[in-house]
Amino acid sequence: MNTILWDFDGVILDSMAIRDWGFRKIFNSFTNEEVDRLITFHSNNGGLSRYVKIRYFYEEILGMSITEEEVLLYANEFSKLMRKELVNPENLIQDSVDFIKQNFNKYCFHIVSGSDQEELRFLCKELGIDSYFISIHGSPTPKKQLVSMLLEKQSYNKSQTCLIGDSINDYEAAEFNNITFYGYNNFELKKLKHKYIDNFISLEGI
CATH class of the missing domain: 3.40.50.1000 (HAD superfamily/HAD-like)
Structure with missing residues (x-):
């Protein structure tokens, strides 16, 4: 090669646990059961973007519509958390x-x-x-x-x-x-x- x-x-x-926490943080107004389903989807589809996962959470798990603007707001909130938590070289x-x-x-x-x-x-x-x-x-x-x-x-x-x-x-x-x-x-x-x-x-x- x-x-x-x-x-x-x-x-x-090694970021999966921190990203799990991040999704729970941005969706803390929803039930644990609903967010647990998202975490399962997230774990099984590590290569998919947060934009896809946020939309999946709303459309497939909650059965609700979500605008592109709302997706970006959640994604930006998630990114702020990740920039703070994932810079540890450990x-x-x-x-x-x-x-x-x-x-x-x-x-x-x-x-x-x-x-x-x-x-x-x-x-x-x-x-x-x-x-x-x-x-x-x-x-x-x-x-x-x-x-x-x-x-x-x-x-x-x-x-x-x-x-x-x-x-x-x-x-x-x-x-x-x-x-x-x-x-x-x-x-x-x-x-x-x-x-x-x-x-x-x-x-x-x-």
């Missing part, structure tokens, strides 16, 4: 971060994430890891489209490009774009019978 596209949450940053996943630091000169590294793009770039800069990546991309553009746009812009050879992710949405984005997928930090992905990274320490090469 020459090019590695990285998911962020659950692959580079949340970095050392296994993958060490690999990134040791190999960024050997591969073309990019981040393609379901997290908000501006928030993502802010966090990477605050955490001191932004310089290891050629570019950092996030929502509201869907991950499938982010990968497609990046492959086209950089004229990467698909057979020499892979995506490392921890969710079914990452797998689907790789499949959609005909690039290799490596599962990481989610044993459920082993059931897909595709390539899986147990840890980067024992990884001989991609």
Whole structure:
């Protein structure tokens, strides 16, 4: 492989518990049962953006309509919480971060994430890891489209490009774009019978 596209949450940053808390915080006026259903959806679809999840909460769980303006208000409130809580370097996943630091000169590294793009770039800069990546991309553009746009812009050879992710949405984005997928930090992905990274320490090469 020459090019590695990285998911962020659950692959580079251990953020799921904090993002769970964030959703509970912005939706604290609703019942625990309703928000629990959103957290389940969030956990099962880590690669989807908060914009999709907020709309899903209203339309599918609450059975209510929500305007684009209201979605953005919730998303901005969520982002403020994340910018404050996720800048702690202790949340970095050392296994993958060490690999990134040791190999960024050997591969073309990019981040393609379901997290908000501006928030993502802010966090990477605050955490001191932004310089290891050629570019950092996030929502509201869907991950499938982010990968497609990046492959086209950089004229990467698909057979020499892979995506490392921890969710079914990452797998689907790789499949959609005909690039290799490596599962990481989610044993459920082993059931897909595709390539899986147990840890980067024992990884001989991609």
